[in-house]
Amino acid sequence: MSGEDAPAQQQNAVDQKQETKPAEEPKAEPPKTESPPAAATADAAATTEKVPEEETFTYRALVLTGYGGYDKVKLQVKKGKPALKAGEVLVRVKACGLNFADLMARQGLYDRLPSPPVTPGMECSGVVEAVGEEVTDRKVGDKVMVLNRFGLWQEVAVVPASHTFLIPEGMSFEEAAALPVNYITAYMMLFDFGNLRPNQSVLIHAAAGGVGIAATQLCKTVKDVTVFGTASASKHETITEGGVTHPIDYRTKDYVEEVRKISPKGMDIILDPLGGSDTHKAYNLLKPMGKLITYGAANMLAGQKKNLLAVAKNWYHQFSIHTLSLIQGNKSVCGFHLGYLDGEMELITEAMNTILDLYKAGKVKPRIDSTWHLEQVGDAMRKMQERNNIGKMILTTEPMPEEEKKEEPKKEEKKDDKKKDDKKKDDKKKDDAKKEEKKDDKKKEEPKKEEPKKEEEKKEEAKKEEK
Amino acid sequence: MSGEDAPAQQQNAVDQKQETKPAEEPKAEPPKTESPPAAATADAAATTEKVPEEETFTYRALVLTGYGGYDKVKLQVKKGKPALKAGEVLVRVKACGLNFADLMARQGLYDRLPSPPVTPGMECSGVVEAVGEEVTDRKVGDKVMVLNRFGLWQEVAVVPASHTFLIPEGMSFEEAAALPVNYITAYMMLFDFGNLRPNQSVLIHAAAGGVGIAATQLCKTVKDVTVFGTASASKHETITEGGVTHPIDYRTKDYVEEVRKISPKGMDIILDPLGGSDTHKAYNLLKPMGKLITYGAANMLAGQKKNLLAVAKNWYHQFSIHTLSLIQGNKSVCGFHLGYLDGEMELITEAMNTILDLYKAGKVKPRIDSTWHLEQVGDAMRKMQERNNIGKMILTTEPMPEEEKKEEPKKEEKKDDKKKDDKKKDDKKKDDAKKEEKKDDKKKEEPKKEEPKKEEEKKEEAKKEEK
Numbered sequence: 044m045s046g047e048d049a050p051a052q053q054q055n056a057v058d059q060k061q062e063t064k065p066a067e068e069p070k071a072e073p074p075k076t077e078s079p080p081a082a083a084t085a086d087a088a089a090t091t092e093k094v095p096e097e098e099t100f101t102y103r104a105l106v107l108t109g110y111g112g113y114d115k116v117k118l119q120v121k122k123g124k125p126a127l128k129a130g131e132v133l134v135r136v137k138a139c140g141l142n143f144a145d146l147m148a149r150q151g152l153y154d155r156l157p158s159p160p161v162t163p164g165m166e167c168s169g170v171v172e173a174v175g176e177e178v179t180d181r182k183v184g185d186k187v188m189v190l191n192r193f194g195l196w197q198e199v200a201v202v203p204a205s206h207t208f209l210i211p212e213g214m215s216f217e218e219a220a221a222l223p224v225n226y227i228t229a230y231m232m233l234f235d236f237g238n239l240r241p242n243q244s245v246l247i248h249a250a251a252g253g254v255g256i257a258a259t260q261l262c263k264t265v266k267d268v269t270v271f272g273t274a275s276a277s278k279h280e281t282i283t284e285g286g287v288t289h290p291i292d293y294r295t296k297d298y299v300e301e302v303r304k305i306s307p308k309g310m311d312i313i314l315d316p317l318g319g320s321d322t323h324k325a326y327n328l329l330k331p332m333g334k335l336i337t338y339g340a341a342n343m344l345a346g347q348k349k350n351l352l353a354v355a356k357n358w359y360h361q362f363s364i365h366t367l368s369l370i371q372g373n374k375s376v377c378g379f380h381l382g383y384l385d386g387e388m389e390l391i392t393e394a395m396n397t398i399l400d401l402y403k404a405g406k407v408k409p410r411i412d413s414t415w416h417l418e419q420v421g422d423a424m425r426k427m428q429e430r431n432n433i434g435k436m437i438l439t440t441e442p443m444p445e446e447e448k449k450e451e452p453k454k455e456e457k458k459d460d461k462k463k464d465d466k467k468k469d470d471k472k473k474d475d476a477k478k479e480e481k482k483d484d485k486k487k488e489e490p491k492k493e494e495p496k497k498e499e500e501k502k503e504e505a506k507k508e509e510k
Numbered sequence: 511m512s513g514e515d516a517p518a519q520q521q522n523a524v525d526q527k528q529e530t531k532p533a534e535e536p537k538a539e540p541p542k543t544e545s546p547p548a549a550a551t552a553d554a555a556a557t558t559e560k561v562p563e564e565e566t567f568t569y570r571a572l573v574l575t576g577y578g579g580y581d582k583v584k585l586q587v588k589k590g591k592p593a594l595k596a597g598e599v600l601v602r603v604k605a606c607g608l609n610f611a612d613l614m615a616r617q618g619l620y621d622r623l624p625s626p627p628v629t630p631g632m633e634c635s636g637v638v639e640a641v642g643e644e645v646t647d648r649k650v651g652d653k654v655m656v657l658n659r660f661g662l663w664q665e666v667a668v669v670p671a672s673h674t675f676l677i678p679e680g681m682s683f684e685e686a687a688a689l690p691v692n693y694i695t696a697y698m699m700l701f702d703f704g705n706l707r708p709n710q711s712v713l714i715h716a717a718a719g720g721v722g723i724a725a726t727q728l729c730k731t732v733k734d735v736t737v738f739g740t741a742s743a744s745k746h747e748t749i750t751e752g753g754v755t756h757p758i759d760y761r762t763k764d765y766v767e768e769v770r771k772i773s774p775k776g777m778d779i780i781l782d783p784l785g786g787s788d789t790h791k792a793y794n795l796l797k798p799m800g801k802l803i804t805y806g807a808a809n810m811l812a813g814q815k816k817n818l819l820a821v822a823k824n825w826y827h828q829f830s831i832h833t834l835s836l837i838q839g840n841k842s843v844c845g846f847h848l849g850y851l852d853g854e855m856e857l858i859t860e861a862m863n864t865i866l867d868l869y870k871a872g873k874v875k876p877r878i879d880s881t882w883h884l885e886q887v888g889d890a891m892r893k894m895q896e897r898n899n900i901g902k903m904i905l906t907t908e909p910m911p912e913e914e915k916k917e918e919p920k921k922e923e924k925k926d927d928k929k930k931d932d933k934k935k936d937d938k939k940k941d942d943a944k945k946e947e948k949k950d951d952k953k954k955e956e957p958k959k960e961e962p963k964k965e966e967e968k969k970e971e972a973k974k975e976e977k
């Protein structure tokens with residue numbers, strides 16, 4: 044998918060060598076995990092002979108062991124094949140998506156994740172390996188993408204069949220893992236709350252992020268929509284090619300002024316993942332009949348651990364609105380978070396079906412920033428939190444072979460070489476981002492020095508997990 | 511339109527005798543006001559010969575002389591033909607609509623009306639009698655409906671041509687005066703903010719009011735929409751025939767409980783004209799992805815004069831919402847008021863065109879509760895404020911002939927007899943409402959005792975107006 048990121052990731056991989064070697068969970072890479080993607084079926088677990096499957100079945104899982112920094116998410120080995128209840132399917136996970144809520148969750152700022160230890164992860168793609176009773180619309184071997192409240196950052200996941208969606212022809216596992224959260228979020232915000240129509244204007248914050256790119260693509264499916272997108276300057280060329288009409292560098296310019304220069308009356312729709320004072324600005328930037336859709340509090344995230352000052356500031360500036368102001372302004376304020384919508388699979392499925400139709404028609408396509416091994420989840424989270432990604436951050440469950448750890452970033456990227464042709468235009472634009480990332484890599488070394496000690500903890504925890 | 515209301519109005523007309531006789535503005539009923547509706551052209555003003563038109567041109571106008579009770583709106587005579595600026599048209603007004611905002615305005619609770627003395631009135635219908643320069647799409651003789659921030663409760667109104675809409679074939683002046691505010695409000699709330707779609711559920715408060723009836727009809731244009739409507743029991747049969755699926759008597763039952771019994775998950779859309787604590791209830795009654803659209807503060811209106819306790823209570827209970835609650839609930843809160851949308855004629859025209867198409871297709875049709883002479887505006891406002899109407903309250907500019915004041919309610923109603931056939935079903939249902947109205951009439955007599963004195967003030971003010 045994103046072979047163009049290789050140099051940056053290579054650097055990551057080099058960093059990784061020191062930290063991940065001790066983490067080579069001895070029981071974590073059994074033959075199962077190497078079973079061929081499409082043929083992965085229930086009997087893959089039977090490769091070890093004569094021992095009951097329940098005992099020999101092991102799989103790697105990322106586990107949030109406590110709230111805090113990037114190192115709190117650890118790779119562990121779990122043992123025993125999970126039991127399936129009626130209506131459930133067991134999915135052999137191929138790729139997982141990272142979301143902003145996962146970053147919030149790690150800091151203890153997301154209440155939809157149960158207390159640690161717990162496996163995070165709201166979306167993944169994979170192959171159905173077993174189906175429970177009463178499951179009629181999924182069968183072993185189906186390639187699916189999965190949406191769940193949590194628990195998908197592992198090699199094997201058990202979920203209700205209704206939380207799975209068939210992957211259409213030609214969609215890679217990475218794309219499939221990149222699609223659910225970002226596209227459903229963008230779709231429901233723009234077309235349910237936003238009621239986006241031709242000739243309207245939309246302000247998209249973090250336009251180079253996963254939701255930002257999905258929202259931009261979805262805006263382009265409606266005639267003559269003008270998209271204003273904020274992103275750091277190095278990402279402007281990419282987001283412009285993706286459909287942003289007016290990119291705005293929020294780091295060097297006042298985005299409110301920039302928007303007013305071009306559209307004095309303001310915006311029809313504003314997607315606000317920031318919270319705090321940016322929500323106030325958004326509200327004031329709305330046209331009459333305008334819709335502000337707030338879907339996060341990214342401003343709360345400052346640094347890798349919970350920053351009480353940032354949290355307090357966000358609370359202090361939290362937007363609160365009186366109905367009289369709404370009436371006099373003819374405005375709408377909406378809140379959206381897919382994580383709180385898990386009881387509404389009917390709505391979600393409806394949105395997903397439309398999105399998949401758009402995908403098949405070539406109108407939307409997830410943009411992968413980079414793909415990381417499970418061992419690299421900390422670095423992946425860091426890149427995302429520091430806003431150095433353009434598009435989706437993906438984790439692959441494919442094990443990191445020894446030689447890759449030494450030389451290459453990831454196998455994933457080779458597989459995706461054939462897709463490069465579509466992406467050539469994007470390649471150059473990433474250069475700037477890569478430079479930023481290199482600077483970033485230097486920063487990364489600090490926390491990593493602690494890693495080796497932590498790896499011992501990890502092993503102990505893994506043992507506990509095995510009971 | 512509403513010949514079926516005759517008995518009730520007759521009673522009103524009887525009441526009226528005592529109070530309106532002294533109000534027979536001597537200069538208020540010149541031949542002009544009796545000019546035939548369709549033929550009313552600029553030269554109608556030329557019936558008085560040899561004296562310059564500017565001096566002889568007089569017209570009756572309702573004027574809010576100060577904030578307070580029903581008697582604060584007085585009928586005055588204005589002199590001098592208003593000048594037309596470029597882009598404006600002069601409309602000979604035939605009928606005017608009453609709106610809740612007019613009631614608020616009389617009490618000093620609506621900031622879109624300039625300070626008294628001022629002519630209220632946000633909508634009317636009539637005939638174009640003169641066009642200003644640069645007006646290309648309206649001509650003398652055009653039958654139009656008009657939407658304006660204020661100033662339409664008079665026999666002659668000057669408005670921007672862009673604020674007029676051609677009346678379609680077959681629509682009466684009363685219907686045309688009943689349509690703009692209620693239908694545009696209902697339309698924009700349901701289809702812009704509400705994004706109403708098939709199979710959804712909508713709670714409509716005051717379902718027998720002007721907006722309520724318009725909203726119900728518009729809901730029925732979408733497949734399988736379930737409408738919950740609150741109204742007093744006597745109105746249930748009428749609103750049920752109009753399209754309300756589940757009528758709820760809010761006077762004897764807890765509407766929240768009633769809604770939950772039928773739809774435990776709550777509502778997709780709630781239209782809230784009440785404000786205060788009802789807005790809180792509405793918010794809690796929303797489904798995930800639900801939209802609360804608040805468009806008034808009817809709860810503030812208690813009695814005919816400003817009730818400070820009611821206002822304070824409304825403010826105290828005023829709904830205020832934090833974004834975090836919106837996000838966790840996946841909810842939308844919108845505010846709407848057409849009075850604050852007067853800069854957005856493009857949006858309004860778009861909505862109006864769709865509504866007129868629906869009218870032509872027979873899908874929507876304003877329901878007139880009753881038509882009143884300008885002299886009767888106080889009674890009309892009272893009926894509306896006391897929630898005794900089913901549908902729209904209309905004022906007609908046709909003068910009240912002596913014999914009518916003694917015997918008949920109004921000429922208007924005779925003209926509409928031919929339309930009765932469409933309405934036969936509605937006739938019976940109004941009986942209950944009429945009974946209520948009779949009770950009401952007794953109450954009316956109290957304030958009317960003051961009237962005769964006030965009429966003298968009125969004459970004096972009329973003289974001042976003439977300068």
